[in-house]
Amino acid sequence: MIWVNAVIQGLLLGGLFALFACGLSLLFGVLGIINLAHGDLAVLGAYVAVALLPSVHTNVLWALLFVPPLFAVFGYVSQRTVMGRSMRSGPLTTLLVTFGLSVVIQNALLEGFSADSHSFTLGALTTRSLHPASDISLSWLRMGILVVAVLVLVVVQLFLSRTGIGRQIRALADDDEAAAITGVNTRHVAAIAAAVAFATVALAGLAFGTYAQFSPTSGSNLLIFAFEAVIIGGLGSLWGTLAGGCVLGLAQTIGAQIDPTFGVLAGHLVFLAVLAVRPNGLMPATVEA
Amino acid sequence: MPDETLDPGEISPEHGQRGDASGGISRRSLVRAAGLGSGLLVGAPLISACGGLKGNQKSTSKKITIGFVTPLTGALAGFAASDNYVVDTIRGSASYSKGIKIGSQTYDVEVVVADSQSSENRASQVARQLITKNKADMILVTSTPEVTNPVASVCEQQHVPCVSTVVPWESWYFGRGAKPGDSFKYTTMFFFGVAEFGECFIPMWDRVHNDKTVAGMFPNDADGNAFRKGWPPLMKPAGYQMVDGGAYPDGTTDYTSMINKFKSKQCDIYVNAPLPPDFNVFWKQAAQQGFRPKLATVAKVLLFPADVVALGDLVLNIATDAWWTPTMPYQSSLTGQSAKDLGAAFTQKTGKQWVQALGSSYSLFEVAYNAFKGASDPHDHDEVAAQLRSMKYDGMSGTLDFTAGPVPGVAIVKPAGVQWKKGTGKFPFDLVVVDNSANKNAPVAGDLVPTNS
Numbered sequence: 001m002i003w004v005n006a007v008i009q010g011l012l013l014g015g016l017f018a019l020f021a022c023g024l025s026l027l028f029g030v031l032g033i034i035n036l037a038h039g040d041l042a043v044l045g046a047y048v049a050v051a052l053l054p055s056v057h058t059n060v061l062w063a064l065l066f067v068p069p070l071f072a073v074f075g076y077v078s079q080r081t082v083m084g085r086s087m088r089s090g091p092l093t094t095l096l097v098t099f100g101l102s103v104v105i106q107n108a109l110l111e112g113f114s115a116d117s118h119s120f121t122l123g124a125l126t127t128r129s130l131h132p133a134s135d136i137s138l139s140w141l142r143m144g145i146l147v148v149a150v151l152v153l154v155v156v157q158l159f160l161s162r163t164g165i166g167r168q169i170r171a172l173a174d175d176d177e178a179a180a181i182t183g184v185n186t187r188h189v190a191a192i193a194a195a196v197a198f199a200t201v202a203l204a205g206l207a208f209g210t211y212a213q214f215s216p217t218s219g220s221n222l223l224i225f226a227f228e229a230v231i232i233g234g235l236g237s238l239w240g241t242l243a244g245g246c247v248l249g250l251a252q253t254i255g256a257q258i259d260p261t262f263g264v265l266a267g268h269l270v271f272l273a274v275l276a277v278r279p280n281g282l283m284p285a286t287v288e289a
Numbered sequence: 290m291p292d293e294t295l296d297p298g299e300i301s302p303e304h305g306q307r308g309d310a311s312g313g314i315s316r317r318s319l320v321r322a323a324g325l326g327s328g329l330l331v332g333a334p335l336i337s338a339c340g341g342l343k344g345n346q347k348s349t350s351k352k353i354t355i356g357f358v359t360p361l362t363g364a365l366a367g368f369a370a371s372d373n374y375v376v377d378t379i380r381g382s383a384s385y386s387k388g389i390k391i392g393s394q395t396y397d398v399e400v401v402v403a404d405s406q407s408s409e410n411r412a413s414q415v416a417r418q419l420i421t422k423n424k425a426d427m428i429l430v431t432s433t434p435e436v437t438n439p440v441a442s443v444c445e446q447q448h449v450p451c452v453s454t455v456v457p458w459e460s461w462y463f464g465r466g467a468k469p470g471d472s473f474k475y476t477t478m479f480f481f482g483v484a485e486f487g488e489c490f491i492p493m494w495d496r497v498h499n500d501k502t503v504a505g506m507f508p509n510d511a512d513g514n515a516f517r518k519g520w521p522p523l524m525k526p527a528g529y530q531m532v533d534g535g536a537y538p539d540g541t542t543d544y545t546s547m548i549n550k551f552k553s554k555q556c557d558i559y560v561n562a563p564l565p566p567d568f569n570v571f572w573k574q575a576a577q578q579g580f581r582p583k584l585a586t587v588a589k590v591l592l593f594p595a596d597v598v599a600l601g602d603l604v605l606n607i608a609t610d611a612w613w614t615p616t617m618p619y620q621s622s623l624t625g626q627s628a629k630d631l632g633a634a635f636t637q638k639t640g641k642q643w644v645q646a647l648g649s650s651y652s653l654f655e656v657a658y659n660a661f662k663g664a665s666d667p668h669d670h671d672e673v674a675a676q677l678r679s680m681k682y683d684g685m686s687g688t689l690d691f692t693a694g695p696v697p698g699v700a701i702v703k704p705a706g707v708q709w710k711k712g713t714g715k716f717p718f719d720l721v722v723v724d725n726s727a728n729k730n731a732p733v734a735g736d737l738v739p740t741n742s
Contacts, residue, residue: 002549009545016542056598107362115366116595119569127576127603135549139577212542213569213599217364221540249543256546260535261509263543 001135003257008136010253011246014229015146016204016211018245020222021229022152022238023201029236030173030193033083033094037102038201038226039219044105045071045205046214050118060120060210067206068199075198079191102219109216119213120206145207150242152200157238159196169193173236228271234281243282352397353389353667355657356419356428358440359650363407367565367593368432368455368646374635375650376402384623385654389661396667400654401425405436413439420447426667427451427660429653431646434460434511441465441476450674452656453478454649455612458699459515472697475674479652479689479700481612483519485727489610489704490586491527492726494558497584497739501529504556504582506547506571508563509536512589516562532556539564544571548580559585559740565596572603581741584608586706594642597709597718604718605711606740610704613648613686614722617705617731622655622684631685642716649702652686687730705731708738 020042027033035041048070049063050056086097122141129139160166168189171179180186208214208222225248233244248267255266274281357376359369379385380400388395401423403415412430416439419425427450430440437453442465444451453461459482467473494503505520507513513536521531532554534547548571551559559582561568568590575581586608591597597604613619615632626634631651632643660676661667678698681690689700706724713719721735 002546002553005549006545009543013543057601110362110366114370115362116370117367117566117569117599118595119599119601121601126601127573129577129579131579137578139574141573141577211570211573213566213596215364215366215566218566225542252541253543253545256535256537256541256543257549260537260541260547263541263546264538 001133003254004133005136006253006257007250008138009142010250012139012142012146012249013253014242014246014249015142015149016207016245017225017229017248018242019145019149019152019200019207020204021226021233021241021245022149022156023197023204024226025230025233025236025238025241026156026193026197026200028230029238030169030197031079031083031087031190032091033087033098034091036095036098036223037105037219038098039221039223040102040105041071041198041201041219042205042208042222043214043216043219044109045202046118046120046209047109047113047216048202049120049206049209050113056118057121059123060206061122063120063206064203068202071202072195072199076191076195078198079194080187083194084187084190106216106219113216115215115217117213117215117218118209120210122210126210141210145211148203148207149245152203153238153242156196156200160238165189165192225267228267231281232271232274234284237281237283240281240283247282349668350424351394352399353427353661354399354401354419354423354425355654356401356403356416356423356425357653358403358405358412358415358419358428358430358436360407360432360436361402361404363405364564365405365407365433365435367595370593370595370641371635371639371644371647372431372650373402374639375647375654376400378631378634379623379651379654382621382623384658389658389667391661391667392665396661405430405440407435409435409439412436413443416440416443417447420444420449425449426670427657427673429453429657431455431650431653434464437461437478438464441473441478445473445476448475448670448674450660450670450677451476452653452677454480454653455646456480457512457515458482458695458701459519460511462696462699463515464511467696469696474678475670477656477677477680477691477698477700479656479686479691479702480649481702481704482695483516484523484695485701485704486516486588486610487520487523488727489706489724490560490608491524491529493586493608493706493724493737494529494584495527496724496737497557499557499583500555501558502554502556503529503531503558503560504534504551504554504580505531506534506544506559506561506563507536508539508541508567510539510564512562516560516588520560529558531560539567541567542570544574545578547571548575548578551575551582552578552580556580557583559587561587562589565590569596569600572600576603583739583741585740591709593644593646594716594718594720604709606708606738608706608708608723608737608740611645611707611720611722611731612702612704613645614705614707614720614731615643616722616734617648617687617728619648619683619685619687619730621651622682623658628685636715648686652684652689655682655684656680656689687728703728703730706737708735710735 086093125140129137168184229244233240251270252267256263359372405412432455437456507517615629619628663676664672691700705728708723710721722731723737725731
C-alpha cells in the first residue's frame with residue numbers, strides 16, 4: 001500500500017512540475033527562447049499576489065483573478081521590447097538577457113520585499129485530504145494543482161490547434177520567415193505566445209507558493225525541475241511536458257521510497273537516461289495538434 | 290551596498306602603506322617585510338590572491354576597524370534580518386561613537402559591514418577583503434556554519450581575531466578540521482551545541498505523555514549529519530529511541546516516504562534540523578498525510594517570525610529553542626540597555642517583531658569592545674586574540690565565559706524551550722517561553738501544550 005501511495009504522490013507532484021514546465025516548453029517550442037528567468041518569473045508572480053492581496057490570510061484563489069492576466073500583459077510587453085530585440089541579435093544574446101532578467105528580478109524582490117519568506121493559504125484545504133484507504137492520502141491541494149496543470153495544458157493545446165492566432169503561432173514556430181512572407185505579423189504573434197507563457201508561469205508561481213514557501217531566491221531551484229520535465233517529455237511538446245512532469249515526480253517519490261537519499265537523485269538519473277537513450281524526449285514534437 | 294564599503298579607495302591615508310617605515314616598525318612586521326621584499330609594493334588584490342601571505346601588518350593608525358560579516362541577502366537572509374539595526378544601534382552607542390580609550394590614546398572605531406550573500410565562497414572572499422583592504426583589527430561573523438566557518442578559517446590563517454555566533458559549536462569546531470584537544474588561537478565563538486538541544490528538548494518531551502519514539506528528520510548536510518549522529522546518544526539515557534527518516538538532500542519536494550516511516554513506527558515526538566523552506570513543505574505534507582506527532586521540537590527552523598507566518602496556523606504549539614528573548618533578565622554591557630528595551634526599540638524602529646539574532650549580534654560587539662578595551666594595543670592581533678580567549682563578562686546574552694566551554698575559545702549560551710502561540714498583540718504569532726530546564730534565567734510565560742493532542 002505504501003508503494004501505491006508513493007506512486008499516487010508522485011503523479012500529484014508531477015502535476016506541479018508539469019504546470020511549472022508549461023511556460024518554459026511553450027517559450028522554447030514557439031520562440032526558441034531558453035528562459036533562464038523562468039523560475040524567478042514564477043516567484044515574481046507569487047510576490048505580485050503578496051503585494052496585491054489584502055493580507056497573508058486571504059485565500060490565494062482571489063489572486064488567480066488578477067495575477068495571470070497581469071503577467072500576460074507583462075509577457076506581451078517584454079516580448080515586444082527586451083526579448084524580441086535580443087532575439088534579433090542571436091540565441092546567445094537571448095540566453096544572456098534572460099539570465100540578466102533573473103538576476104534583476106531576484107535583487108529587485110530582495111530590495112522590495114526583503115528576504116522574508118511567504119506562503120499562501122487555501123484555508124482548511126491546504127492540509128485536508130481524502131483517505132480512500134488507510135495508507136493513501138489524496139490532498140485536495142495537490143489534486144487541485146494537478147487538475148489545474150492538466151486544464152492549462154489542454155486549454156493551451158486547444159488554443160494552439162483550434163484558433164486562428166494559434167495557427168499563426170505554430171506557423172511562426174515552424175518557419176518564421178515563411179510565416180512573415182504569408183502576412184503573419186510575427187512580432188505581434190510572438191508576443192501573444194509570450195503572453196500565454198507568462199500567464200502560465202504566474203499560475204505555476206501561485207501553485208508553488210501554496211505548496212511550499214518562497215523567498216526572492218527560490219526561483220533558481222525550480223528552474224532545474226522545470227527543465228528536466230520539459231526535456232524528459234520532449235522539447236516543445238505540451239503533452240510531453242505533462243508526461244515529463246509525471247515521470248519526474250514518480251521517479252522522485254519512488255526513489256525516495258527506496259531510500260530517502262535517493263529521491264531527488266532518481267529524478268536526475270531518469271533525466272540523464274532519457275537524454276542518453278531518447279534525446280528528443282518521450283513525446284518529441286514541435287507544438288502541434 | 291556593503292560592497293562599496295570594501296572599496297580599497299576608502300583606506301584612509303593614516304593607515305599608511307604596507308611596510309611604511311616611518312611609523313616605527315614592530316619586530317613582526319619587519320620580519321615579514323624582509324620576507325616579502327618588493328612584493329610589498331604589489332597592490333592588495335594580488336596579495337590577497339596569494340592566499341598564504343599574512344595580511345595583518347601591525348597598523349599604527351588611530352582607528353580600530355571591525356569587520357562584520359553577515360548573510361544580508363540570499364537563502365540565509367532571515368538570520369540577518371536584525372543585523373542592520375544592531376549595527377546602527379552599536380554605531381550610535383557612546384562606547385563606539387566616542388571611540389575606545391586605551392591607555393592615553395582614544396581610537397576611533399569603524400564598523401565595516403560585509404554581506405556574505407549566503408555563499409561560502411563569498412564569505413571567505415569578503416573576509417580576505419576586510420583583512421587586506423580595510424585592515425580589519427577584528428572580524429565578527431554570524432549565522433550558520435556556511436558563513437562563520439569560511440570567515441573563521443581565513444581569520445585563523447591570517448592571524449586576525451575573530452568571534453563567531455549562531456553556529457552549533459560542533460559544526461564550528463569539527464567543521465574546520467579540529468580534533469579533540471586542538472585549540473584555535475585567533476578565533477572564538479559563543480553559542481550552543483547538540484548537548485544543549487538535549488537539555489532543552491528532552492525535559493519538554495518528558496512533560497508530554499508519549500511512547501518514547503522520536504522521529505528524526507535530518508538532511509544530508511553539515512548540520513543534518515551532525516544532529517543525526519548527536520541525538521541518539523543524548524536521548525538514550527532518557528529512554529527515547531530515534532527513527533531516522535533518512536539522509537534526504539536539501540530541496541526535496543516530496544516527503545511521502547519519510548512520513549510513511551514515521552507513521553508506521555508511531556513516532557510521538559519529532560525532531561529535525563532542515564532548511565526552513567523544506568520544513569514548510571514537510572509539515573504541510575505531514576498534516577495532509579496524517580502524521581501528527583504529540584510534540585514537535587524543531588531546530589534551525591521557525592526561529593524567525595517570517596517563516597512562522599508563512600506556515601500559518603500549522604505552527605501553533607511547535608516547540609523550538611531560543612538563545613535570546615527580550616524577557617531574559619539581561620542588559621547591555623555597553624549601555625545598560627535591557628533585553629526588553631532592545632526588543633522594543635527594534636520593533637519601534639523597523640515595525641518588525643523581535644528576533645533572537647538581536648541578542649547574539651549585539652553581543653558580538655560587546656565582546657569586541659571588551660577585547661579592545663583590555664588590550665594595550667588594539668592593533669596587536671596576538672594580544673587581542675588572547676583577550677578573546679580569556680574573556681568572561683555579563684551582557685546582552687547573559688554570562689559569556691570563553692574559558693569554560695567544551696573546547697577552548699567557546700562560550701556556551703543556554704537556550705530556553707519555547708513554543709509558538711497565537712499572538713496576543715500586534716503580531717499573529719508570539720514566541721513564548723514554556724520550559725526553562727536548560728536556562729533558569731528565562732521566565733516561563735506559558736504552558737507547554739502538545740503540538741497535536
